[in-house]
Amino acid sequence: MKAEIIAVGTELLLGQIANTNAQYLSQQLAEIGVNVYFHTVVGDNPDRLVQAIRQAETRADLLIFTGGLGPTQDDLTKEIVAKHLGKQLTTDEYAWKKIQEYFERTGRKMTPNNKKQADVIEGGKVLPNEHGMAPGIFLQNDSKYYMLLPGPPHEMKPMFRIYGREAILDQLEQQERIESRVLRFFNIGESQIAHELSDLIESQSNPTVAPLAGAGEVTIRITARHEQEVMAVSMLDDIEKRILERVGEYFYGYDDTSLMAELLKLLEERQLTIAAAESLTGGLFQSEMTSVVGVSTMLLGGIVCYSNKAKIKLCNVKPETIEKHGAVSEQCAAELASNVREALGADIGISFTGVAGPDSLEGHPAGTVWIGIAFKDQPAKALLAKMAGTRNGNRKRSVKMGCYHLLKELQKSRKID
């Protein structure tokens, strides 16, 4: 089954809202094995809506509409779809009763156009709206299916999840299961990963292997189809193993996780506390950590040593270190990590010092970053990273790089334990 999602609403074409409904429905349809080949957004205009319907009928079996079920004059999806199919509108008595009750309960004044919201297309299945007034509709005409859903996401999503999804599943002859999984990588570029996996990406149609770059990371979505769920999962396990054999050293987690989330998971598991000294990142590492609930057992705090004065006065870096090696140096990074750990009695100290850009500093180009890591009873070490982003790209990447290196260090020490 092929579907097309048609969002109706001039507010989308003016950019007042993003079409998040199409994103949600696409995810839901992918899960039940319905292919989505097009999204269309069209305004509250009868002629252009008819044009979009005709177009979609040439390339999809299922047309899902969102929006245009409201009470105002420019809500016209039901009317236009009904007219296009040569069907009548009838009042859905349950929806009409709900609307009347709402106005009685709130004491608000009903206007004639409110009854319009209870209209449905004859012969269609009514999809109840548990969070609003306008019911949804699902109907078959010739070999095509039409589903009309409300525009507000808080009405549309539960309606689809509870009623719409089932209505579609009832029509699907083959109950093929689709399973998918996202693998997350860091410190490797999209082109390199695509190169390493090119044969898997090209040759496979089931499972599929799809890399995607974004926010300085690369993810790979693997998707498998099989009649039996357990077989689809096993196909995913197999292809994941083949991928990780080649690029496993850059892998750090699944699905919606992040480097920071993985680091916090490990710190919590091993009951470790951390302190940070941040120069170019300016507090970003600690701020991102603080954004997570319950971090207070792990993060003690630290220093933002953006100026050399702060490095010396707040973090006790020896002035000779900065004179001799500069602030952007292995030595300075190691001292910062060591000293901030000690000042707060934490298990781990981490530091960031480097050149965010756009200008160079101390002769180092923008993107040169030293990350210091200090564990209790061990000499501090510092790692060099080179980046080529904007000032804030480099700052964000530094934080990710810090999480990544600390994660790898902690994983290493676990193996030794």
Next chain:
Amino acid sequence: MKAEIIAVGTELLLGQIANTNAQYLSQQLAEIGVNVYFHTVVGDNPDRLVQAIRQAETRADLLIFTGGLGPTQDDLTKEIVAKHLGKQLTTDEYAWKKIQEYFERTGRKMTPNNKKQADVIEGGKVLPNEHGMAPGIFLQNDSKYYMLLPGPPHEMKPMFRIYGREAILDQLEQQERIESRVLRFFNIGESQIAHELSDLIESQSNPTVAPLAGAGEVTIRITARHEQEVMAVSMLDDIEKRILERVGEYFYGYDDTSLMAELLKLLEERQLTIAAAESLTGGLFQSEMTSVVGVSTMLLGGIVCYSNKAKIKLCNVKPETIEKHGAVSEQCAAELASNVREALGADIGISFTGVAGPDSLEGHPAGTVWIGIAFKDQPAKALLAKMAGTRNGNRKRSVKMGCYHLLKELQKSRKID
């Protein structure tokens, strides 16, 4: 001129991301008077992309593509558009040089497909990519215009704003000039501002007055049309004056500025240095400040005192203060601001201590925040703010509130000078 926005990418059809690019472009096009009648999303599939192009050519004068300019096999927008128009691809030497430099600078390995990113369509105008590798393209063929933009929003948006918009404006024959301006407000709600200005919002069609709430602020976009630019600007000046007479006390700046940018402008003007002590904000204030280029003459740095241990050990808060008044208190905020200012010899100290949430702390509900402000040779003061957002909403709002209060304090003292 009628435009259609065609987003290319299977990740959109799988629901991995929302089509926020179409929203952004729609807003931008509306501003310059270009009508958008359709958005289309199509996957990384040559046949279906050609089908979408043909369809769009029947109903639009300008086709704007986003996505599919990357280095991987499934990035095919340039290739397909070129083939469709019977044009060749050529290497843009500037983009190719930038790509080579990137790989040299980062020491990462280049793969053959990276050169593909520097390809442009012959006869097209190159739109430089200042935040990524693939350049954009604008070209005319017969009576139609084609604009190809990259998919990642942080590359696409600046490219369109700086180069794409101008390229389109050059083609518009329209006589009427459209001028618009955004006024920014803080510490007042959208409904209150809409109430105060209701007659201006309703009655005016030229200039228009459009309030919009978002990210804890309210903005008002005023837009005027006139054949002469100078007259359109004068219409804007008049309506702005009428608006500020009513709600001017909450106004802080124009267009793309931010509270932080306005604060930094004032600090620079008056050559003042600042230090910060952050508990619930966890470094967010300093991190946001550091995100701006050239901040090193103003921000010395400070403390992230997320734990009470850090407040005492790193920021010399008296243990009795915390015992007697708690960490979420006027006294603690004032001491933090005072002590961090003194430790770094800054002109200004600012502090944030409070309850981010979701749980309450020391008997105070989530959203209770004290902001301390200390000037040299003056007793520190602390202001209470109450918020009702999520944990991170409260943290972000605290930073804005700190900027707002400090801005108002500095503006007050300027008047006294």
